[in-house]
Amino acid sequence: MRSFVAPLGEIRFILRELLDVDRELSGLPAYRGLGADTCEQVIGAAARYAEDVVAPLNARGDREGCVLEAGEVRTPHGYAAAYRAFVEQGWPALACRAEDGGQALPSLLNNVLYEFLNATCPAWSMYPALAHGAYHTLRHYGSEALRRLYLPKLVSGEWTATMCLTEPQSGSDLGTVRCRAEAAGDGTWRLGGAKLFISGGDHDLAENIVHLVLARLPGAPAGSRGVSLFVVPKFIPDAAGRPGVRNAVSVTGIEHKMGICGSATCAMQFDGAVGWLVGAPHCGLSNAFVMMNAARLGVGVQAVGIAEAASQAAIAYARQRRQGRAANIATEAAPIIAHAEVRRMLLTQKAWVEGGRMLAYWLGLQLDVEAHHEDPHARQRAEDLVALLTPVAKAFLTDNASACANLAIQVHGGYGYMVETGVEQLVRDARIMQIYEGSNGIQAIDLLGRKVIADDGRRLRVFLDLIAAWLASPGGQTAPAPMRQRLGSLAADVEVLSRVLSARAASDPHLVGAVATDYLRIIGHLAFAYLFARSAATCAARAVAGDPFFQARHVVAAFYFNRLLPEADACLAAIRACDGDFAVRDDAILFS
Amino acid sequence: MRSFVAPLGEIRFILRELLDVDRELSGLPAYRGLGADTCEQVIGAAARYAEDVVAPLNARGDREGCVLEAGEVRTPHGYAAAYRAFVEQGWPALACRAEDGGQALPSLLNNVLYEFLNATCPAWSMYPALAHGAYHTLRHYGSEALRRLYLPKLVSGEWTATMCLTEPQSGSDLGTVRCRAEAAGDGTWRLGGAKLFISGGDHDLAENIVHLVLARLPGAPAGSRGVSLFVVPKFIPDAAGRPGVRNAVSVTGIEHKMGICGSATCAMQFDGAVGWLVGAPHCGLSNAFVMMNAARLGVGVQAVGIAEAASQAAIAYARQRRQGRAANIATEAAPIIAHAEVRRMLLTQKAWVEGGRMLAYWLGLQLDVEAHHEDPHARQRAEDLVALLTPVAKAFLTDNASACANLAIQVHGGYGYMVETGVEQLVRDARIMQIYEGSNGIQAIDLLGRKVIADDGRRLRVFLDLIAAWLASPGGQTAPAPMRQRLGSLAADVEVLSRVLSARAASDPHLVGAVATDYLRIIGHLAFAYLFARSAATCAARAVAGDPFFQARHVVAAFYFNRLLPEADACLAAIRACDGDFAVRDDAILFS
Incomplete structure (x- = not known):
C-alpha cells in the first residue's frame, strides 16, 4: 500500500524562492508581519494532520462507500472522527476573516492544506471543502442576519455546506433550473423540487448542513436571469443558533460511482423546505459563481494533490521493483527506476505536478492580492489573472492529474491494475475532477469565449x-536561453492565434466550441512555460554550483520544455487546420 | 444502459472497398472461392451472437466478479451458458485449420468476431481468446502426440487454454522465470513453482484447461535462453482423450482488479504437476512468442471493440441529452450532439475507432497472406509488416481505446461517472489492455529497439x-492533395528520424528507452495517415457525388488529419529535443 509524505521541500521552494511570499504577503495589509516561517509552520501542521489522520481513511472508505439508511447517510468508518479532529484543530477557519471567527491566514495556505487532503483522501476532503465557497457566497451576498447566524458555524466547521445547483435536466446549463421557491409571507421561502449529484447532501460528520440552493421565484424570467439563490439548512436554527426543527429536505438516493466512493453524492428532494433568499432575486446564478469560481480553483488544487500522490506511489514502486537489465547497471534485474522509459513516465508526472503546484499557488497568491492589496490597479491585475486562469487551472490540471494517475498504474504494470496496490483508486478518484464544477469542455469554452x-x-x-515584463527583467535574463526563447515564441503565437480566433468567431458560431479544448491546453502550457522558466531561472546559479535540489528542479523544467511543451505546437497546428466542417454536417449522416 | 450494434456498414466498407478482400483472399490458395459475401455472412452471425448472447453478461459480470470456492473458480451468472452457445455455434473453430477440425476461414474474420466480443463483454471474451495462441503454439511446436490430443479440443472449444508465463518476480522480463520442471523418466515432466496473473487459470466454462507453462529444466542456462515451454492440463487426459485425473495445479487466489472483473485472474501453484515439453528444451521463450504475438495483435482488436462501444455509447447519449443553446438551433436546450465541443469528442472517438479497425483488419489480412500466399516474397513482406506493426497495433490502439473510453465518460458528464450508466466500466475494462501481453512501454522498446x-x-x-508505392499509384493520386502531402512528409520524417536514432543509439544505451514511446506514437500515426488517406481516396468520388456514407468517411479522415495527426509532430519535436540528461542523473537526487 502506498503512503504519502507531504513534499515540504518543493513547497518551501515555491513559496520562499519562486513566489517570494515573504515580500508578497507583507505587501498586503491583512498579512503584514506574516512571513514564510509562519506559513511553513501551518503547512507542517497540515501535513501531519493529512498524513496521520486522513490518509488511513482512503482505501477503506473506497471499499465501504456510503450507506443510505432511513433517509440518513452513513459515511465510511473513521470519516466522522477525522472530521472532529479537523474541527478541533481549527482547519476550517484557516483562511476565513477574523471578524467571522477565522484565522485570517492567506487563502494560499488553504490551497496547500487541500492539496494534502486530496493527496491522502479526495473523497473525505469533499465534505469540508464545500464550506469555503458557501462561506464566501454568504459573506458577499447574505443579509446581516444570515451572516451572523451561518458564518461562525461554517468557519468553526460545526456545520458543513453544499451547492445544490444541478438538477436532472440542468447540468452545464444552470439557466434551466426548475426548483421553485414561494414566499411564505414572513420573509422566508418554501422550496420545492429535486436536485441531483449533490456532494455531501447528507452525512454524519456535522450537526447541521447548510444547503445553498438555486430555484426560481414565481413568474421569474426564463433562463439564467430568472434563477435565485437560497440558503436551506438541514435543521432550522433556533433563536440561539442551535440546530432546531428538521427541514423538509431529504435524500432520496445516493449514487453508485466510479470513484470518490466515500463522498456521498445525493439525490435531494425539497418539499416545501424553509429557505432564505441570498442576494437579490433572479441574481442567483451570478452569485453562485462566487462559489463556483472558488470551487474551480479548488479542483485544480485537488488535482495537484492527487497527482502528487500518484507520483510518489510510482517513484516508490520504481525504486523497489526489479525487472530487466538496465543500460548502466551490471546486475540481472535492476530497479526499474534505472530504465529510461520508466523515468520518462516518472518525470512526466513530476513535471505535471510541479507545474500544477506552481500555477495553483501562484493563482492562490493572486487571490490574496485581489482581496487585500492596497493598490486598486494591483487588485485589478490580480483579478484579471485569476479570472483568465481559473478555467485553465481547473481543466489543465485535472487532465494532467488523470494522466499522472494513469501513469502510476502503468509504472506498476500488472500490479497497478490490482485494487490492493491502491493506484487504480487514484485513477477512479481523479476522473470526476475533469467533470464536476463545470466539465473541462465548459471550462475551455469559458476561457476562449468569455475570458478572451x-x-x-x-x-x-x-x-x-x-x-514579457518578466522576460525583460533581470530574473528573466537568468533563465536558460532556450527556455526564454521558447516562452517568448509561444506567447507570440498565442497573441496572434487569439486575435485570429476572435476575428473568425464573429462569423462562425461553432468556432469557439470546435477549438476551445485545444486552446485551453495551449494557455495551460503558456502558464507552465512561464512558471518553469521562472523556476529554472531561480535555480540556475545553485544548480550550476552543484546543489542537488536545484539540479533536480532544473532537470524537471528542462524535461517539461523538451518533452511535454511540444504538445502546445500540436494544439496550435490542430486549431489552424480546423476547418469547422465537422461542426455543421448533419449528425444523422456523420454519426450514423 | 448502453446497447451495442455491430457497425456492419463500416466493416463492409473496409473489407470490400478498402482492403478488397475478394481479390486479396482469392489470391490465397487456402481461401480460393471465399469472397466478401461469405465473409459478411460469418460477420453477421458473429454480430448477432455478440449482441444477443454476450452483451447481457457485461454489467452483471462486472458487479458479481469471480469467486474462488474450495479451490474452484465460479464465473459470473450466465458466463458458462454463453460459452456453451459459443462452442455449439462453432466459433472457436473459425480460423483453425481444417485438418485440426477447424473451419479454415481467414484469421481476419476471427479478428472481427473478437472485436464484437470485446465491444460487448471484454471480461468474458478473455476465456475463449487465449485458446487461439495456444492452438498456434501447439500446432507449430507440439509433438505429433500432443497435437493429436490437444488441437481438436482447443478447436472445438471443449477445452480452453492459458498462458502461464508471469511470476511474482518475472513480468516484463520472462528470462527470470523460476518455475522448475524435472524429468519423470517416462517422457513427462513434473512442474513446480508459482505463477501470477493467469487469466482464466480456472473457471467453470469448460471441462478442461490447457496450461502452457514456462519453466526451467535442471541446470538450464540463466536468463531467457534457459526457459522451456510445457503443456500442463488441469485434468490429465486419459487414453481416449477425456479429462482424467486431476493434475497437481491449483489456484491459490484470484485477484481483485480495477476492471474485467468477470475474468478470473489467478495465482497458480504447481506442485509436481505432470507436463509435456513443447518444442526443444530452452527454447520456450521464443516458442511462447508465437502465442504472445498473436495475443498482442489480439489486444489491438480488443481495443477496437471497446473503443467502438465507447463511441456508440457517447453518440447515443449526445443525441438524447439536451443541454445548452446550440449555435444553429433555435430552441433553449439542444441535443448536445449539436455542440461543436461535443462533436470534437465524438469525432475523436470515431477517428480512433476507424483508424484502429483499418489497421487491425489490414494486419489481419497480412497474417493470412503470411500464412497462405504462394509467393515467398509476398509472405516475407507480410511477415515483415506484421512483425513491425504488431507492437504498434497493441500499444497505439490500446492507448487510443482508453482515450475513447474516457471521452465516453466526458460526453456523459456527471452521468458518465455513475456506475449505472455503464461507461465508466469501459474505462476500467480498457485500462488493462495497455498493460497485459507486454506493457505499452515494452511494445515501444520492441518496436524501436528490435524491429527497427x-x-x-x-x-x-x-x-x-x-x-511510397501507394502514393505513386492511381489510387494514391485520387487521395486529397493535403493528405497525400502530409503522408509523404511524415514518411520522410520517419525515415530520417529512424536513421538518426539508429546512429545515436549505438553510443547511447539509454536512448531507445528514452524516446521509444514517442516513436511508437509516430509510427502509429504514420499507419493511420496511410490508411485514412487510402480511405479518403476510396471515398472521394462518391463523397463528391453526395453519398452520405462516403461523405461521413471523408469528414472522419479529414478530422483525423487536421486534428489528431498533429500529435505526431509533437512527438517528433519531443524526440529531437530529448537530451537524455534525465536518464543518467542519480535517481536519489532526481526523485527525492
Missing part, C-alpha cells in the same frame, strides 16, 4: 504583458 | 516503400 474573445483580449493582454 | 534499429531499418523500409 468577449473580453476583447484584455485579460489575456495582462498575462502576456506579465510574461 | 536491430533490424537496420529493413522492415521499416518495407512499410515506407509500400506507402
Whole structure:
C-alpha cells in the first residue's frame, strides 16, 4: 500500500524562492508581519494532520462507500472522527476573516492544506471543502442576519455546506433550473423540487448542513436571469443558533460511482423546505459563481494533490521493483527506476505536478492580492489573472492529474491494475475532477469565449504583458536561453492565434466550441512555460554550483520544455487546420 | 444502459472497398472461392451472437466478479451458458485449420468476431481468446502426440487454454522465470513453482484447461535462453482423450482488479504437476512468442471493440441529452450532439475507432497472406509488416481505446461517472489492455529497439516503400492533395528520424528507452495517415457525388488529419529535443 509524505521541500521552494511570499504577503495589509516561517509552520501542521489522520481513511472508505439508511447517510468508518479532529484543530477557519471567527491566514495556505487532503483522501476532503465557497457566497451576498447566524458555524466547521445547483435536466446549463421557491409571507421561502449529484447532501460528520440552493421565484424570467439563490439548512436554527426543527429536505438516493466512493453524492428532494433568499432575486446564478469560481480553483488544487500522490506511489514502486537489465547497471534485474522509459513516465508526472503546484499557488497568491492589496490597479491585475486562469487551472490540471494517475498504474504494470496496490483508486478518484464544477469542455469554452474573445483580449493582454515584463527583467535574463526563447515564441503565437480566433468567431458560431479544448491546453502550457522558466531561472546559479535540489528542479523544467511543451505546437497546428466542417454536417449522416 | 450494434456498414466498407478482400483472399490458395459475401455472412452471425448472447453478461459480470470456492473458480451468472452457445455455434473453430477440425476461414474474420466480443463483454471474451495462441503454439511446436490430443479440443472449444508465463518476480522480463520442471523418466515432466496473473487459470466454462507453462529444466542456462515451454492440463487426459485425473495445479487466489472483473485472474501453484515439453528444451521463450504475438495483435482488436462501444455509447447519449443553446438551433436546450465541443469528442472517438479497425483488419489480412500466399516474397513482406506493426497495433490502439473510453465518460458528464450508466466500466475494462501481453512501454522498446534499429531499418523500409508505392499509384493520386502531402512528409520524417536514432543509439544505451514511446506514437500515426488517406481516396468520388456514407468517411479522415495527426509532430519535436540528461542523473537526487 502506498503512503504519502507531504513534499515540504518543493513547497518551501515555491513559496520562499519562486513566489517570494515573504515580500508578497507583507505587501498586503491583512498579512503584514506574516512571513514564510509562519506559513511553513501551518503547512507542517497540515501535513501531519493529512498524513496521520486522513490518509488511513482512503482505501477503506473506497471499499465501504456510503450507506443510505432511513433517509440518513452513513459515511465510511473513521470519516466522522477525522472530521472532529479537523474541527478541533481549527482547519476550517484557516483562511476565513477574523471578524467571522477565522484565522485570517492567506487563502494560499488553504490551497496547500487541500492539496494534502486530496493527496491522502479526495473523497473525505469533499465534505469540508464545500464550506469555503458557501462561506464566501454568504459573506458577499447574505443579509446581516444570515451572516451572523451561518458564518461562525461554517468557519468553526460545526456545520458543513453544499451547492445544490444541478438538477436532472440542468447540468452545464444552470439557466434551466426548475426548483421553485414561494414566499411564505414572513420573509422566508418554501422550496420545492429535486436536485441531483449533490456532494455531501447528507452525512454524519456535522450537526447541521447548510444547503445553498438555486430555484426560481414565481413568474421569474426564463433562463439564467430568472434563477435565485437560497440558503436551506438541514435543521432550522433556533433563536440561539442551535440546530432546531428538521427541514423538509431529504435524500432520496445516493449514487453508485466510479470513484470518490466515500463522498456521498445525493439525490435531494425539497418539499416545501424553509429557505432564505441570498442576494437579490433572479441574481442567483451570478452569485453562485462566487462559489463556483472558488470551487474551480479548488479542483485544480485537488488535482495537484492527487497527482502528487500518484507520483510518489510510482517513484516508490520504481525504486523497489526489479525487472530487466538496465543500460548502466551490471546486475540481472535492476530497479526499474534505472530504465529510461520508466523515468520518462516518472518525470512526466513530476513535471505535471510541479507545474500544477506552481500555477495553483501562484493563482492562490493572486487571490490574496485581489482581496487585500492596497493598490486598486494591483487588485485589478490580480483579478484579471485569476479570472483568465481559473478555467485553465481547473481543466489543465485535472487532465494532467488523470494522466499522472494513469501513469502510476502503468509504472506498476500488472500490479497497478490490482485494487490492493491502491493506484487504480487514484485513477477512479481523479476522473470526476475533469467533470464536476463545470466539465473541462465548459471550462475551455469559458476561457476562449468569455475570458478572451468577449473580453476583447484584455485579460489575456495582462498575462502576456506579465510574461514579457518578466522576460525583460533581470530574473528573466537568468533563465536558460532556450527556455526564454521558447516562452517568448509561444506567447507570440498565442497573441496572434487569439486575435485570429476572435476575428473568425464573429462569423462562425461553432468556432469557439470546435477549438476551445485545444486552446485551453495551449494557455495551460503558456502558464507552465512561464512558471518553469521562472523556476529554472531561480535555480540556475545553485544548480550550476552543484546543489542537488536545484539540479533536480532544473532537470524537471528542462524535461517539461523538451518533452511535454511540444504538445502546445500540436494544439496550435490542430486549431489552424480546423476547418469547422465537422461542426455543421448533419449528425444523422456523420454519426450514423 | 448502453446497447451495442455491430457497425456492419463500416466493416463492409473496409473489407470490400478498402482492403478488397475478394481479390486479396482469392489470391490465397487456402481461401480460393471465399469472397466478401461469405465473409459478411460469418460477420453477421458473429454480430448477432455478440449482441444477443454476450452483451447481457457485461454489467452483471462486472458487479458479481469471480469467486474462488474450495479451490474452484465460479464465473459470473450466465458466463458458462454463453460459452456453451459459443462452442455449439462453432466459433472457436473459425480460423483453425481444417485438418485440426477447424473451419479454415481467414484469421481476419476471427479478428472481427473478437472485436464484437470485446465491444460487448471484454471480461468474458478473455476465456475463449487465449485458446487461439495456444492452438498456434501447439500446432507449430507440439509433438505429433500432443497435437493429436490437444488441437481438436482447443478447436472445438471443449477445452480452453492459458498462458502461464508471469511470476511474482518475472513480468516484463520472462528470462527470470523460476518455475522448475524435472524429468519423470517416462517422457513427462513434473512442474513446480508459482505463477501470477493467469487469466482464466480456472473457471467453470469448460471441462478442461490447457496450461502452457514456462519453466526451467535442471541446470538450464540463466536468463531467457534457459526457459522451456510445457503443456500442463488441469485434468490429465486419459487414453481416449477425456479429462482424467486431476493434475497437481491449483489456484491459490484470484485477484481483485480495477476492471474485467468477470475474468478470473489467478495465482497458480504447481506442485509436481505432470507436463509435456513443447518444442526443444530452452527454447520456450521464443516458442511462447508465437502465442504472445498473436495475443498482442489480439489486444489491438480488443481495443477496437471497446473503443467502438465507447463511441456508440457517447453518440447515443449526445443525441438524447439536451443541454445548452446550440449555435444553429433555435430552441433553449439542444441535443448536445449539436455542440461543436461535443462533436470534437465524438469525432475523436470515431477517428480512433476507424483508424484502429483499418489497421487491425489490414494486419489481419497480412497474417493470412503470411500464412497462405504462394509467393515467398509476398509472405516475407507480410511477415515483415506484421512483425513491425504488431507492437504498434497493441500499444497505439490500446492507448487510443482508453482515450475513447474516457471521452465516453466526458460526453456523459456527471452521468458518465455513475456506475449505472455503464461507461465508466469501459474505462476500467480498457485500462488493462495497455498493460497485459507486454506493457505499452515494452511494445515501444520492441518496436524501436528490435524491429527497427536491430533490424537496420529493413522492415521499416518495407512499410515506407509500400506507402511510397501507394502514393505513386492511381489510387494514391485520387487521395486529397493535403493528405497525400502530409503522408509523404511524415514518411520522410520517419525515415530520417529512424536513421538518426539508429546512429545515436549505438553510443547511447539509454536512448531507445528514452524516446521509444514517442516513436511508437509516430509510427502509429504514420499507419493511420496511410490508411485514412487510402480511405479518403476510396471515398472521394462518391463523397463528391453526395453519398452520405462516403461523405461521413471523408469528414472522419479529414478530422483525423487536421486534428489528431498533429500529435505526431509533437512527438517528433519531443524526440529531437530529448537530451537524455534525465536518464543518467542519480535517481536519489532526481526523485527525492
